[in-house]
Amino acid sequence: MKRRADAVIIGGGVSGCGLAYCLAKRGFKDVVVLEREYLASGATGRCGGGIRQQWSTEENTKLAMESVRLFGQLDEELEYETEFEQGGYLILAYTDQEVEQYKKNVAMQQKLGLDVRFIDPKEAREIAPHLNTEGVLCATYCPSDGSANPFYVTQAYAEAAKCLGVQIELYTPVTNIEKRGGRIASVVTSRGKIETPLIVNAAGGDSVSLAKMVGVELPIVPTRHEIMVTEQVEPFFTTMVISFKHGVYFRQEKRGGILMGYGDPDERPGFDITSSMKFLRTMSRKILNLMPALHRVKVVRQWGGLYDTTPDALPILGPVDGVEGFIQINGFSGHGFMLAPKVVDLLAQLITGEELDLPIDRLHMDRFLTGEISRDLSVV
């Protein structure tokens, strides 16, 4: 392992590996990525792989739209098949309140140039056969939303970064970060110390504890989210279906398994990511309501991962006050995989001193100090 580097990225998820690649591509190559376990072992490898541009805030929508464009080029650029597919996203509305909100969302999204529209329950059932549309008033549908394989995307970035000279150290947890005179000085790991003027905190749900090492309090709440997946059946729908009313999302993977998750409002903050019986039961009940035909399809796996949730459900990007050389790329609040391609591109621009092609000032940590935040409402 190196003893000195221009930058050290903590976290080998999609953010850490993506950023390492984008930096190296710009000639900023003396970079080390430190990962506690294996690549994508955090939220990335545990996520639903969904890629959606239908958000209620402009920030998330813009980042997602740009990311979708980049996802489309990823396979060629990185020479890797990441299984990016544009199967669409269907968001179901059950109440007048939801309909009102979605009207605002769609107007904003269309203004930004997104191909999104309202459809009726009948068309929703054509897009997602077997869907129970009872009680559904209408739905919004964006055909260019989709999914990709999070392991492959992370691996693709990591391998491309390595080819350009980045060092990736697995099973190397960071145990301390040292400052000197208000500046980042070095990072201490289980395998020794690396001197560096720049540390990027891409540690997902663990970003809070890393920031604490240099006295920074990130307003991030780690909370478990669970997923389960069924055995494979012949593919019969390609779209991700979301119901905010049920707190549920589900899609059929390319190989045939049906993947589903829901946000449990009773989940208490913490670092526990084990699976639970409660999830299996509640998820089964919810999915059988939404797609009764699945009642004889067997569940084959379930797992949990951490959402790193901020008060406004928007990520924390860029420098923080008080510690020079400490860059944040965290707080993704359950949608960091889909935003990654653009976010890592922007942070690489920031670090190498380029002019940013999409401003991220409003995503700085200091927004929480001024109190002017507006929460993205389209979060599962």
Added chain:
Amino acid sequence: MAEIRLTEHPILQFKRGRKISFTFNGKKLDGHEGETVAAALHAAGVTTYRRSPQLHRPRGFFCAIGKCSSCLMTVDGVPNVRICITPLREGMKVCSPKGKGQLPEDDPATIWTWPGQYVDKILETEVAIIGAGPAGLSAAVETTRMGAETVVFDENDGIGGQLIKQTHMFFGSKEQHAKVRGIDIVPLLLEQIDDSRAQIMLEATAIGLYADKTLGVVRRQELFGLRAQKIIMASGASENMLAFEHCDLPGVYGAGAVQTLMNVYGLIPGRRVLMVGAGNIGLIVSYQLLQAGVEVVEVIEAAPYIGGYHVHAAKIRRAGVPIHTCHTITKASGQEKVEGAVVAQVDSHWQPIPNTQRELAVDVICLAVGLSPTAELLFQAGCQSCYIPELGGHVAVHDENLETTVKGIYVAGDASGIEEASTAMLEGRLAGLCAAESLGKKAISERKEEILSQLKELRTGPFGEKARKGKEMMRQEACRYGL
């Protein structure tokens, strides 16, 4: 030539149930009550069930004990049913799936009234035992004897696990059921279980095990929870596959599958068998094949020595079956099912030696190349695992009392490391004793000592060497985790 259905057998008598009919891809066939769908199809001469979704290769059963998913079929409209453990019922419609299987059509009569089969209940018990094989049943003997309320469940429709196909006589001492056949041990164990404290649930599959010791159980399409203070995992093992050209052809069967067909359902697997593996299982199953009147063409073994007991080897040699050590299989031939096999000698690195190939005309290739512990549920519950080849691969780290790194979760029998039925029964009893003891039930320390000494005895001698070594490595792992 012998019929597929055996009518005479030196040891077993087959009482077949009522004749019932079912359809396979629309064609009417007959089977018997008490058979699995796979057994009935085999008896009707059907060996190829479906095509693999990607390469359209023929598929039949492989393990016949519900552990490999080679036999998935659409049954009465339900996709992906493991027909090797599905009891045959009158009028069943068994179909080859298109691709990966399709969802049943939405039934307008019921679609909006769902959920009907989702049961929102969590049962409670003191001890839950997963698996009703020799280890699980023995565990229940001890837990109920010590007064613990116990639920045993198994995904099969009968108890006994792999014992119900073991027609050979056991070795060891009287306590270990020496000179009794495996099949006759099951009722003996059942007799010793205090049924005022035990409930045995069949056709019940544990699909989730959580750190708080709750189990997710599916029984006849119904999901429910079972919360137990102590859990004993006695889920057995799955058959190992061997990679060679066309190893996926129907007719390549695991040794457990061949035993199941022959000794449980009274069906011969084929006419001419190549046995791969000369460990105890390979030798015993070869002998059982001979007893059933099936020709065993030869037994091959890649190692330079015979792994199983020499009494067993001597018996089949006397019957004229050659055993070739330093040999492996390199290819299965045939289009829809096995029609032949190519075997070759191997060098000291287990690589086939050129120009030593021989072709054998066989219709069954029986793989007796070891087992792997089924311990996935333990890993889901957060039990630490380690890799010990002597115990069959990935196993849950456990202490001398068979308790894993998650307190209150125990493992016994093949699931704790591959051995055989005698040690599985002793381990089951040990886990049962320890679990009940930790519930505060009155402990009988002499009994524990006695079980430990019997285990030690079984593991001494040249044939216990592997298990001894494996368990020694396990002791070191357990220390690492502070057990």
